[in-house]
Amino acid sequence: MAAIEVQGLAKTYGDLRAVDGVDLEVAEGEFFGLLGPNGAGKTTTLEMIEGLRRPDAGTVRVLGEEVWPRNEALLPRVGVQLQASAFFERLTAREQLRTFAALYGVDRAEADRWLEEVGLEDKAGTRVEDLSGGQAQRLSIACALVHDPELVFLDEPTAALDPQARRNLWDLLSGLNDSGRTVVLTTHYMDEAEVLCDRVAIIDAGRILECDSPAALVRTLDAPARVSVAPGQLDVGTARGLAGVDDVVESHDGLVLTTRTPGPVLARLAELDHLDGVRVQTGTLEDVFLSLTGREYRA
Structure with missing residues (x-):
């Protein structure tokens, strides 16, 4: 069974057709990348697949379920890390993660383990507003993963990370995928997509231009x-x-x-x-x- 099935997906804002008839299928256990320039329609496409935004046309099925109207049965099975993080104010990193964990019935020990997984154990007592951009990004990823979802959406997860943190996160994400989870990633780092993704779709002006493995796409390029x-x-x-x-x-x-x-x-x-x-x-x-x-x- 496919983890994600998208047919004829469209979204319009006034005269702007942000997503224009996207067809997409992501297999269970696949690490899939969605690549495109700024304004290409990546985030809008993801938000509709995640059930956060209502499509104007088309259908979306995630893990065999319709996502719209908002399908609460999918919430424990899906993890979402958004491009812009929003945290509860005045909570420490540990409190923030434990709060997210409690929403899914996950115990505190598992929440604390995820602080270590993303390299934030030394920032456990730091309020989220005092974290650096990269630290906040890593905390956001931990919040998306703390309930052990089957399917994970990551919207530019390594933006603002230093090279060491970025490479460590690659190892973490590869491990998630190796354990059978499906991962969908957007990124502006082409080397990241080449290393991590089984397949990538390149989108521009709201349409999928190409979709294949990175190696297969490179082979089609007539480059010296x-x-x-x-x-x-x-x-x-x-x-x-x-x-x-x-x-x-x-x-x-x-x-x-x-x-x-x-x-x-x-x-x-x-x-x-x-x-x-x-x-x-x-x-x-x-x-x-x-x-x-x-x-x-x-x-």
Whole structure:
């Protein structure tokens, strides 16, 4: 059974069609990413799937249940971390999490365990208004997970996190998915989606443009490889003369060779004994994202 089934989902605000006929299916146990520029319709789509916003058209089923009108039977089975966190005022981090736990009949020991899971045990006695942005984000995630939901929605969960906290959260989220939970993620970090997601859907102007695994989407991209050679390894003239090299750019970091046949180019560099410090970069999910949505600034 699919964890999420969406057909013909639409939402309009005046002349703006924020979500325009979205069809989507997420399998049970899948780690699914919803990617798009600012204003693409990601959050509105998620809010309708979560049952927080009424669709103008279309149907949504979550864990086999209709989500609208508001389906209270789904609440214990679903965890939601919103883009903007809202906490009870003047409560400490521990009190906040224990309050959320109590709403679901979860004991205090389990709530305290989640403080440790998100690295906030040393902030247990700190009022939520005194937490940093990243700490508040981690507390919000703990509140979404404290009742052990089957399906978890995370809207940009690593925004405002430092690199260490971000990587630690990746491990936590991977563990959730490995234990059989379904996870739906929105993020602006393409490397995050590549590492975590089984499949991603790229949305823009309220429509799904592509939906597949990150690796499959990258394979469809007609992008050359970039071979970076460390300074002093190779002169520009020799680099330009290598078979298969389309372009050479010189910088303070050495040379960058653009090629669509990296294998033979690397073999020739090996013959010349110029492989020290060589790095190869092929197409990435970010390249796919930009090719589909463009490079212009979004509000």
